[in-house]
Amino acid sequence: MRDGMNFFVQRNGLRDLHEKVVAGGRIDESEALRLFESKDLNALGALADLVNQRKNGRRASYIINRYINYSNYCILSCQFCSFARKRRDADGFQLSLEEIVQKAREALALGITELHIVGGLHPSLPFSYYTDMLRALGALDPRLQLKCFTAIEILHLAWQAKKTVPETLAELKSAGLVSLTGGGAEIFRPEVRSAIARGKESAAEYLDVHRQWHRLGGRSTCTMLFGHVESLADRVDHLRQLRELQDETRGFVGFVPLPYQPENNNIPVTTSPTGFDSLRTLAVSRIYLDNFDHLTAYWVGMGLKLAQVALSYGADDLHGTILEEHIFHMAGATSPQGQTEAALVKAIREAGRSPVQRNTFYEPVKVWREAVAGATDPVAEPLTA
Numbered sequence: 001m002r003d004g005m006n007f008f009v010q011r012n013g014l015r016d017l018h019e020k021v022v023a024g025g026r027i028d029e030s031e032a033l034r035l036f037e038s039k040d041l042n043a044l045g046a047l048a049d050l051v052n053q054r055k056n057g058r059r060a061s062y063i064i065n066r067y068i069n070y071s072n073y074c075i076l077s078c079q080f081c082s083f084a085r086k087r088r089d090a091d092g093f094q095l096s097l098e099e100i101v102q103k104a105r106e107a108l109a110l111g112i113t114e115l116h117i118v119g120g121l122h123p124s125l126p127f128s129y130y131t132d133m134l135r136a137l138g139a140l141d142p143r144l145q146l147k148c149f150t151a152i153e154i155l156h157l158a159w160q161a162k163k164t165v166p167e168t169l170a171e172l173k174s175a176g177l178v179s180l181t182g183g184g185a186e187i188f189r190p191e192v193r194s195a196i197a198r199g200k201e202s203a204a205e206y207l208d209v210h211r212q213w214h215r216l217g218g219r220s221t222c223t224m225l226f227g228h229v230e231s232l233a234d235r236v237d238h239l240r241q242l243r244e245l246q247d248e249t250r251g252f253v254g255f256v257p258l259p260y261q262p263e264n265n266n267i268p269v270t271t272s273p274t275g276f277d278s279l280r281t282l283a284v285s286r287i288y289l290d291n292f293d294h295l296t297a298y299w300v301g302m303g304l305k306l307a308q309v310a311l312s313y314g315a316d317d318l319h320g321t322i323l324e325e326h327i328f329h330m331a332g333a334t335s336p337q338g339q340t341e342a343a344l345v346k347a348i349r350e351a352g353r354s355p356v357q358r359n360t361f362y363e364p365v366k367v368w369r370e371a372v373a374g375a376t377d378p379v380a381e382p383l384t385a
């Protein structure tokens with residue numbers, strides 16, 4: 001395997017980077033750009049896989065979770081967004097706390113360990129709506145982990161409630177919030193941000209919300225929306241800023257690159273990233289973000305088939321069962337609304353990895369037996385970790 005990788009690396013002039021990464025060195029931004037510009041996807045993937053296996057062995061994880069969008073009303077109109085609605089729109093919605101609790105109850109019966117809850121920047125819901133929601137959900141089952149709100153939602157809640165960001169985060173934490181979501185990072189460079197998400201918070205504001213949350217002892221994930229108007233250098237700049245904050249706080253538990261979806265929005269890019277682009281972005285991210293433990297292949301955006309392949313290109317996680325996804329599907333994603341645990345386990349096993357059900361912090365909940373040679377049942381007896 002090593003020899004084969006060396007062959008590819010020599011052929012494409014990446015030998016110095018290969019040797020640096022194998023020796024445990026950290027690549028810089030110009031080197032990350034060189035990796036992005038390489039056309040030898042297999043060499044890139046092999047190097048990313050080496051980095052991944054050093055951190056995670058042959059384990060690959062998934063989570064049993066449910067998405068809930070409490071509302072799609074939003075005071076902003078980001079050009080790339082297909083989800084947000086105004087009050088005048090017939091397909092706007094806002095869930096009551098009772099409706100949210102009912103969805104959570106049904107999902108708990110299916111074995112979820114996490115609720116992932118985000119919405120638009122609602123024009124009028126009081127701060128108590130959010131804290132009451134967290135408390136009501138936490139009361140259903142103390143083991144349920146509540147991963148909620150993007151950085152821009154936190155800024156919006158703080159602004160509406162006339163609180164500081166640390167006060168807002170502390171109150172949400174005491175109401176039961178365990179993790180922020182990573183959504184809303186998009187691409188940090190201001191020119192790109194203005195072209196796809198005018199009016200949204202700046203990179204500095206996004207990063208500072210996560211910094212403040214990490215300082216409170218909280219953990220979160222982070223994202224990058226790629227494959228629209230940004231350049232490869234813009235992606236590297238984005239990754240640089242995430243790596244720098246991670247050096248400072250160590251508060252990110254994972255990174256989730258999000259492939260752009262092209263429908264029902266106002267930016268003139270009509271295709272989503274190709275398989276090549278998706279895999280190289282995962283691979284370069286895995287190599288460059290040496291201070292991140294986990295990298296998720298988001299099946300909602302790339303499809304489960306390509307996400308499965310990504311397990312050999314640096315990813316060690318397939319995200320979750322989700323059950324009801326709206327944001328990517330309103331933007332044209334053709335993947336199903338959810339996945340069964342059996343489908344995720346099968347995808348991981350077929351890729352030669354050992355499936356692990358994880359919690360919100362990527363800690364093991366259930367470790368599956370290695371598949372028995374010749375076994376045809378993908379859902380064999382689990383071991384409890």
Ligand code: SF4
Nearest residue numbers: 074076078081084120
């Ligand atoms: S991306 Fe978020 S903030 Fe922007 S319009 Fe959509 S829901 Fe609102």
